[in-house]
Amino acid sequence: MELRHVRYFVALAEELNFTRAAARLGIGQPPLSQQIRDLETEIGYPLFLRRPHGAELTEAGRAFLGEARLILEQAERAKEAARRAGGGHVGALRVGFTSSANFHPAVTEAFSVFHWKYPDASLIVEESHSARLAERLLHSELDAAFVRPGNVTPEGLDLLPLGEEPLILALPVGHRLAAQARVPVAALRGEPFVIFSQGIGRTFLGLIREACAQEGFEPTVGQETPHIVAMINMVAAGLGVAMAPGSIAQLAVRGVVYRPLDGAVPKVPLAIATRAGDTSPLVRNFLSLIPPPVVED
Template sequence: MELRHIKYFLAVAEELNFTRAARRVGIGQPPLSNQIRDLEEEIGAPLFRRLPHGAELTEAGQVFLPEARAIIAKAEHAKALALRAARGELGRLRLGFTGSAAFSPIVPSAVRSFRRAYPEIDLTLQEAYTTLLLERLDAEELDAVFIRPGRADPPGFRTHSLGEEAMVIALPSGHPLADAAALPLSALSAEPFVLFPREAGPSLFDGIIAACRHAGFEPILGQIAPQITSLANLVAVELGVSVVPSAVAQIRVPGVTYVPISGDGPVARLALATRRTERSAVVQNFVARVLADRNNPG
């Protein structure tokens, strides 16, 4: 039994006339009659009584009619869902983000905008280090990730640049330099640095170290924070100073003062990464939404 048989049956059942039904479905009347006979043979019972000037449903046809309508409705529904999925309107999106990326206005704006545009997408979020996010992306456990990238795309991934932000110095509020309007990195040459593990964000870590060396000193590495968002708490208890993306300064921890860097300082790059072989319409829609919102967060 094929869908065309069901459609032919419905046309005859609703027209109660083979000629009009044939015209409605766009085939000749003899082929339509043959198709109905094939359907009746497959079912094992007549569905119509042929009359001199039309047709009427048999008892079997009357029972079959609502089921046939339900089959066609279900098929149309399935077709509509498939088309919506092909357009990326249905499905799932598993997003990852670094702790510092969450403070960039681009990230919440893009996620909020996407959810409004595609409310039926099952969207989940995971926070992790850049290195771990890329591992999960490669393992197809995540679909797109907001990361702090290096200068080049990691192998196997495509990154979409979302811009750069300046980094700032985080000082204990009681530090002698905390009242400065701005400081060169060289002012921190004798200070222990509170940093996150390099594996948490290699490009960000390396950028801070390189900036310090460019400023003429080798940074003193002190306490290691479990993640970048924990740095402020360690600075607050005077375990050292730190350098963080300016967006992280939104973390208002008592006892921490943020001071701009004067002169050359490191920058924090933000990017959205996807698999280079990604073909999902949902992911493509999200990338388009992020890039559209990149210059207009809100």
């Protein structure tokens, strides 16, 4: 039994006239009659009584009609499900983000718009450091990830740049530099730094060292953590100062103030990484929602 047999049967059962049913289906009357006979032969019982001016359902035909309509409805649901999956409207999208990108507007906006535009798709998020996110992408454990890229893109990944943001300074409230509107990098000589290392091939510590080197000194590393929130908490505890992406200023922590830097201010890039050649409709739709890079001064 083919789907067209079911469709032809339902049309004839609703019209009870071969001519009208054939016109509705866009076929000739003889092919319709032949398809109905083939269906009846397969079932083993007549489905219609042929009358001079139409057709009448038999007992077998009436029993078959309800099930036939369900078959056609299920076929339409199956087609719609395939269309939605093919168009990236359903399924699970696994997205990672590095903790330093947690407060970046590109990240929060992408998540928000995706949830609004594709309500039937589930979004599974994971926070980790950039190197670990890249590893999970390559092992197909994630579909996309917001990372802080370094100088080299790992083989097998594509990176979509999302711009750069300058680092700002996080200080304990009572720090001697907290009263300044802008803090020169040179003023940080001898200050203990709380740092966190993330990125693919290039860490924040490397950026801090470059900035300090241009001012003629080497930064003093006091504490190190893999998480940016923990870093800010350590600053609040008075364990040192920290440089962090400017978007971290959205994180209000008691005992911490943020100040822009003067001098050789490092800028840290953000990118979204995907597997090279990934053709997933969900991934394609998600990437289409990523806002253009914001140029930070």
